[in-house]
Amino acid sequence: MKSFSIFVTLLLLLLLLIIAGATANLQELCKQATASSTIVTYDFCIKSLQPIHGSNEVDAKGLAGITINLSIYNLVGIINMLSDLQSKTTNQTVLDALNACSDGINNGNTQLKMAQTLVSNGRIQDALTSVKVAEGSSDVCDNAFNQRGVQSPVHDAMHDPVLVCDLADLIIQLLA
Numbered sequence: 358m359k360s361f362s363i364f365v366t367l368l369l370l371l372l373l374l375i376i377a378g379a380t381a382n383l384q385e386l387c388k389q390a391t392a393s394s395t396i397v398t399y400d401f402c403i404k405s406l407q408p409i410h411g412s413n414e415v416d417a418k419g420l421a422g423i424t425i426n427l428s429i430y431n432l433v434g435i436i437n438m439l440s441d442l443q444s445k446t447t448n449q450t451v452l453d454a455l456n457a458c459s460d461g462i463n464n465g466n467t468q469l470k471m472a473q474t475l476v477s478n479g480r481i482q483d484a485l486t487s488v489k490v491a492e493g494s495s496d497v498c499d500n501a502f503n504q505r506g507v508q509s510p511v512h513d514a515m516h517d518p519v520l521v522c523d524l525a526d527l528i529i530q531l532l533a
């Protein structure tokens with residue numbers, strides 16, 4: 358009986374160590390990734406990735422994949438917002454801006470999907486080039502609206518999604 362409870366205690370200790378180690382892993386990767394960034398903070402990295410299943414158990418390469426997927430998911434959300442606005446607007450100027458913005462984000466998303474493959478094939482520099490296109494998609498959108506004298510209806514909504522693209526870039530850089 359005594360040896361059984363010692364066994365259970367040891368098992369619990371081991372579990373705690375594994376959990377603590379895994380969490381420290383995400384913290385360590387977020388710390389390394391954001392150390393040199395003036396845009397993406399450590400807290401943003403933790404806040405964005407902690408809730409995602411598996412983010413505590415992966416290495417830098419796995420975390421890059423998770424972050425790219427999160428970027429894709431977020432940008433799809435913006436594309437859906439845009440298509441909702443497209444279906445409601447009758448003003449051709451606004452419609453043109455919405456289309457140009459949507460094209461820019463779709464292009465960014467295509468590049469993110471390529472980056473996912475490139476990362477898993479170890480082509481880190483090419484992956485970074487692709488992710489940069491997605492990072493630039495908020496500028497593409499802002500320009501599409503500014504050029505037409507229209508205020509972007511998705512400017513604020515794009516803030517965090519683009520930060521997640523920046524974060525993907527930073528995590529991929531850890532693999533270089």
Ligand SMILES: *[C@@H]1O[C@H](CO)[C@@H](O)[C@H](O)[C@H]1NC(C)=O
Pocket residue numbers: 419421422423426
């Ligand atoms: C990214 O998402 C795709 C499609 O949902 C999935 O098959 C893949 O396993 C995900 N990759 C990572 C690294 O989470």
Ligand SMILES: *[C@@H]1O[C@H](CO)[C@@H](O)[C@H](O)[C@H]1NC(C)=O
Pocket residue numbers: 448449450451505506507
């Ligand atoms: C379309 O929207 C733009 C920007 O808001 C505005 O300047 C223009 O007058 C609108 N055009 C029409 C026909 O309502």
